[in-house]
Amino acid sequence: TQLLEQSPQFLSIQEGENLTVYCNSSSVFSSLQWYRQEPGEGPVLLVTVVTGGEVKKLKRLTFQFGDARKDSSLHITAAQPGDTGLYLCAGGDQGGKLIFGQGTELSVKP
Amino acid sequence: NAGVTQTPKFQVLKTGQSMTLQCAQDMNHEYMSWYRQDPGMGLRLIHYSVGAGITDQGEVPNGYNVSRSTTEDFPLRLLSAAPSQTSVYFCASSYSSRSNQPQHFGDGTRLSIL
Numbered sequence A: 001t002q003l004l005e006q007s008p009q010f011l012s013i014q015e016g017e018n019l020t021v022y023c024n025s026s027s028v029f030s031s032l033q034w035y036r037q038e039p040g041e042g043p044v045l046l047v048t049v050v051t052g053g054e055v056k057k058l059k060r061l062t063f064q065f066g067d068a069r070k071d072s073s074l075h076i077t078a079a080q081p082g083d084t085g086l087y088l089c090a091g092g093d094q095g096g097k098l099i100f101g102q103g104t105e106l107s108v109k110p
Numbered sequence B: 001n002a003g004v005t006q007t008p009k010f011q012v013l014k015t016g017q018s019m020t021l022q023c024a025q026d027m028n029h030e031y032m033s034w035y036r037q038d039p040g041m042g043l044r045l046i047h048y049s050v051g052a053g054i055t056d057q058g059e060v061p062n063g064y065n066v067s068r069s070t071t072e073d074f075p076l077r078l079l080s081a082a083p084s085q086t087s088v089y090f091c092a093s094s095y096s097s098r099s100n101q102p103q104h105f106g107d108g109t110r111l112s113i114l
Helices: none
Strands: A005-007 A010-014 A019-024 A031-037 A044-049 A055-058 A061-065 A071-076 A085-092 A098-100 A104-109 B004-007 B010-013 B019-025 B031-037 B043-051 B054-057 B064-066 B076-078 B087-094 B109-113
Touching: A010 A019, A019 A085, A019 A104, A031 A071, A044 A055, A044 A061, A071 A085, A098 B043, B004 B087, B010 B019, B019 B031, B019 B087, B043 B064
Parallel strands: A010 A104, B010 B109
Antiparallel strands: A005 A019, A019 A071, A031 A044, A031 A085, A055 A061, A061 A071, A085 A098, A085 A104, B004 B019, B019 B076, B031 B043, B031 B087, B043 B054, B064 B076, B087 B109
16 A cells, blocks of 8 residues: 655744645655645645656745655745645555645644 | 535534435546545545546445446445544546546535534
Protein backbone atom coordinates (compact mmCIF):
# COMPACT_ATOMS: atom_id res chain seq x y z
CA THR A 1 0.00 0.00 0.00
CA GLN A 2 1.41 3.37 -1.00
CA LEU A 3 1.44 6.02 1.71
CA LEU A 4 2.09 9.75 1.66
CA GLU A 5 3.33 11.34 4.87
CA GLN A 6 2.64 15.03 5.05
CA SER A 7 4.32 17.35 7.56
CA PRO A 8 3.74 19.35 9.56
CA GLN A 9 0.09 18.57 10.33
CA PHE A 10 -0.48 22.01 11.85
CA LEU A 11 1.28 25.30 11.23
CA SER A 12 0.46 28.66 12.79
CA ILE A 13 2.56 31.60 11.63
CA GLN A 14 2.50 35.39 11.42
CA GLU A 15 1.80 37.30 8.25
CA GLY A 16 4.99 37.81 6.24
CA GLU A 17 6.75 34.63 7.36
CA ASN A 18 7.90 31.90 4.99
CA LEU A 19 6.95 28.24 5.35
CA THR A 20 7.48 24.86 3.76
CA VAL A 21 5.18 21.85 3.75
CA TYR A 22 6.59 18.41 2.96
CA CYS A 23 5.07 15.34 1.39
CA ASN A 24 7.14 12.14 1.60
CA SER A 25 6.78 8.52 0.55
CA SER A 26 8.87 5.41 0.05
CA SER A 27 6.97 4.79 -3.19
CA VAL A 28 7.37 6.31 -6.61
CA PHE A 29 4.45 8.30 -7.95
CA SER A 30 3.64 9.01 -11.59
CA SER A 31 2.48 12.52 -10.67
CA LEU A 32 1.96 14.70 -7.62
CA GLN A 33 -0.83 17.19 -7.07
CA TRP A 34 -1.34 19.87 -4.42
CA TYR A 35 -4.81 20.96 -3.36
CA ARG A 36 -6.08 23.69 -1.06
CA GLN A 37 -9.29 23.30 0.90
CA GLU A 38 -11.27 25.94 2.76
CA PRO A 39 -13.82 25.16 5.51
CA GLY A 40 -17.12 23.86 4.14
CA GLU A 41 -15.77 23.41 0.62
CA GLY A 42 -14.11 20.72 -1.45
CA PRO A 43 -10.39 20.72 -2.31
CA VAL A 44 -9.30 22.86 -5.23
CA LEU A 45 -6.31 21.93 -7.38
CA LEU A 46 -3.29 24.26 -7.13
CA VAL A 47 -0.74 22.43 -9.27
CA THR A 48 0.27 19.12 -10.85
CA VAL A 49 3.91 18.07 -11.22
CA VAL A 50 4.84 15.05 -13.31
CA THR A 51 8.62 15.13 -13.92
CA GLY A 52 11.28 14.35 -11.32
CA GLY A 53 12.97 17.58 -10.23
CA GLU A 54 10.18 19.72 -11.67
CA VAL A 55 9.60 23.13 -10.05
CA LYS A 56 6.42 25.14 -10.58
CA LYS A 57 5.60 28.59 -9.26
CA LEU A 58 2.18 30.05 -8.60
CA LYS A 59 2.66 33.65 -7.39
CA ARG A 60 4.17 33.27 -3.87
CA LEU A 61 3.84 29.46 -3.91
CA THR A 62 6.66 27.23 -5.16
CA PHE A 63 6.11 23.52 -5.71
CA GLN A 64 8.87 20.96 -6.22
CA PHE A 65 8.74 17.29 -7.18
CA GLY A 66 11.68 15.23 -5.92
CA ASP A 67 14.19 13.84 -8.40
CA ALA A 68 13.10 10.27 -7.60
CA ARG A 69 9.40 11.21 -7.69
CA LYS A 70 8.93 10.02 -4.09
CA ASP A 71 8.53 13.40 -2.39
CA SER A 72 7.35 16.94 -2.92
CA SER A 73 7.38 20.28 -1.15
CA LEU A 74 5.28 23.41 -1.11
CA HIS A 75 7.01 26.65 -0.13
CA ILE A 76 5.06 29.83 0.56
CA THR A 77 6.92 33.14 0.63
CA ALA A 78 5.63 36.02 2.72
CA ALA A 79 2.46 34.25 3.84
CA GLN A 80 -0.78 36.22 3.99
CA PRO A 81 -4.01 35.59 5.95
CA GLY A 82 -5.65 34.61 2.67
CA ASP A 83 -3.30 31.60 2.50
CA THR A 84 -5.03 30.09 5.54
CA GLY A 85 -6.51 26.68 4.77
CA LEU A 86 -5.88 22.94 4.54
CA TYR A 87 -3.19 21.94 2.07
CA LEU A 88 -3.30 18.40 0.69
CA CYS A 89 -0.79 16.55 -1.44
CA ALA A 90 -1.93 13.64 -3.60
CA GLY A 91 0.22 11.15 -5.46
CA GLY A 92 -0.88 9.32 -8.58
CA ASP A 93 -0.32 5.57 -8.34
CA GLN A 94 0.37 3.20 -11.23
CA GLY A 95 -3.33 2.31 -11.45
CA GLY A 96 -4.36 5.93 -11.96
CA LYS A 97 -5.78 6.46 -8.48
CA LEU A 98 -4.81 9.29 -6.13
CA ILE A 99 -3.29 8.67 -2.70
CA PHE A 100 -3.77 11.65 -0.38
CA GLY A 101 -1.56 12.81 2.44
CA GLN A 102 -3.09 13.65 5.83
CA GLY A 103 -3.10 17.38 5.13
CA THR A 104 -1.47 20.47 6.67
CA GLU A 105 -3.68 22.98 8.48
CA LEU A 106 -2.14 26.40 7.91
CA SER A 107 -3.18 29.45 9.92
CA VAL A 108 -1.66 32.81 9.02
CA LYS A 109 -2.33 35.50 11.62
CA PRO A 110 -2.35 39.18 10.67
CA ASN B 1 -20.98 26.74 -13.88
CA ALA B 2 -22.39 23.98 -11.65
CA GLY B 3 -19.39 21.60 -11.82
CA VAL B 4 -19.89 18.80 -9.25
CA THR B 5 -23.08 19.01 -7.19
CA GLN B 6 -23.59 16.98 -4.02
CA THR B 7 -26.82 16.58 -2.08
CA PRO B 8 -27.66 16.74 0.73
CA LYS B 9 -25.11 19.05 2.39
CA PHE B 10 -25.90 17.73 5.87
CA GLN B 11 -27.57 14.56 7.12
CA VAL B 12 -28.12 12.89 10.48
CA LEU B 13 -28.97 9.18 10.53
CA LYS B 14 -29.63 6.57 13.15
CA THR B 15 -27.58 3.40 13.27
CA GLY B 16 -28.99 0.84 10.84
CA GLN B 17 -30.71 3.31 8.54
CA SER B 18 -29.86 3.44 4.85
CA MET B 19 -29.49 6.44 2.58
CA THR B 20 -28.13 7.59 -0.74
CA LEU B 21 -25.72 10.48 -1.22
CA GLN B 22 -26.23 12.08 -4.60
CA CYS B 23 -23.49 13.34 -6.92
CA ALA B 24 -23.93 14.89 -10.35
CA GLN B 25 -21.45 16.55 -12.72
CA ASP B 26 -22.13 18.57 -15.86
CA MET B 27 -18.64 18.51 -17.39
CA ASN B 28 -19.04 15.23 -19.32
CA HIS B 29 -16.22 13.72 -17.26
CA GLU B 30 -15.61 9.99 -17.60
CA TYR B 31 -13.98 9.42 -14.20
CA MET B 32 -15.90 9.88 -10.95
CA SER B 33 -15.00 8.92 -7.41
CA TRP B 34 -16.14 9.07 -3.80
CA TYR B 35 -13.87 9.92 -0.88
CA ARG B 36 -14.39 10.24 2.84
CA GLN B 37 -12.47 12.79 4.88
CA ASP B 38 -11.76 12.22 8.56
CA PRO B 39 -9.61 14.41 10.85
CA GLY B 40 -5.90 13.68 10.45
CA MET B 41 -6.47 11.07 7.72
CA GLY B 42 -6.72 13.08 4.53
CA LEU B 43 -9.05 11.79 1.84
CA ARG B 44 -9.60 8.04 1.43
CA LEU B 45 -11.03 6.55 -1.74
CA ILE B 46 -14.27 4.58 -1.28
CA HIS B 47 -15.35 3.68 -4.84
CA TYR B 48 -14.63 4.97 -8.30
CA SER B 49 -15.91 4.68 -11.86
CA VAL B 50 -14.03 5.04 -15.14
CA GLY B 51 -17.23 5.36 -17.16
CA ALA B 52 -20.94 4.57 -17.29
CA GLY B 53 -21.62 0.98 -16.27
CA ILE B 54 -18.16 0.47 -14.72
CA THR B 55 -17.39 0.74 -11.00
CA ASP B 56 -14.60 -0.52 -8.78
CA GLN B 57 -13.57 -0.52 -5.13
CA GLY B 58 -11.15 1.89 -3.56
CA GLU B 59 -9.32 1.76 -0.25
CA VAL B 60 -12.33 1.69 2.12
CA PRO B 61 -15.35 0.20 0.27
CA ASN B 62 -17.00 -1.83 3.05
CA GLY B 63 -20.54 -0.70 3.89
CA TYR B 64 -20.96 1.31 0.70
CA ASN B 65 -22.41 0.59 -2.75
CA VAL B 66 -22.23 2.62 -5.95
CA SER B 67 -23.67 2.49 -9.45
CA ARG B 68 -23.02 4.50 -12.62
CA SER B 69 -25.98 4.27 -14.96
CA THR B 70 -25.22 7.60 -16.67
CA THR B 71 -22.07 9.67 -17.24
CA GLU B 72 -23.48 12.48 -15.11
CA ASP B 73 -24.56 10.70 -11.92
CA PHE B 74 -22.66 8.63 -9.37
CA PRO B 75 -24.71 7.98 -6.21
CA LEU B 76 -23.21 6.47 -3.06
CA ARG B 77 -25.41 4.19 -0.96
CA LEU B 78 -24.96 3.42 2.71
CA LEU B 79 -26.59 0.05 3.25
CA SER B 80 -26.88 0.02 7.06
CA ALA B 81 -25.35 3.09 8.65
CA ALA B 82 -22.82 2.65 11.46
CA PRO B 83 -21.28 5.33 13.75
CA SER B 84 -17.88 4.62 12.10
CA GLN B 85 -19.32 6.06 8.89
CA THR B 86 -19.69 9.49 10.45
CA SER B 87 -17.55 11.60 8.14
CA VAL B 88 -17.50 14.22 5.41
CA TYR B 89 -18.04 12.66 1.99
CA PHE B 90 -16.70 14.19 -1.21
CA CYS B 91 -17.52 13.31 -4.77
CA ALA B 92 -14.98 14.18 -7.48
CA SER B 93 -14.80 13.97 -11.24
CA SER B 94 -12.07 14.28 -13.85
CA TYR B 95 -11.76 14.12 -17.61
CA SER B 96 -10.10 10.71 -17.55
CA SER B 97 -8.75 8.12 -15.13
CA ARG B 98 -5.14 9.27 -15.60
CA SER B 99 -3.88 10.34 -12.19
CA ASN B 100 -2.39 13.62 -13.46
CA GLN B 101 -5.84 14.91 -14.40
CA PRO B 102 -7.31 17.66 -12.19
CA GLN B 103 -9.94 16.36 -9.82
CA HIS B 104 -13.02 18.57 -9.49
CA PHE B 105 -14.62 18.18 -6.07
CA GLY B 106 -18.10 18.91 -4.81
CA ASP B 107 -18.60 20.80 -1.55
CA GLY B 108 -19.21 17.63 0.44
CA THR B 109 -21.93 15.95 2.48
CA ARG B 110 -21.50 16.09 6.25
CA LEU B 111 -22.96 12.87 7.65
CA SER B 112 -23.50 12.02 11.32
CA ILE B 113 -24.57 8.57 12.43
CA LEU B 114 -26.05 8.39 15.91
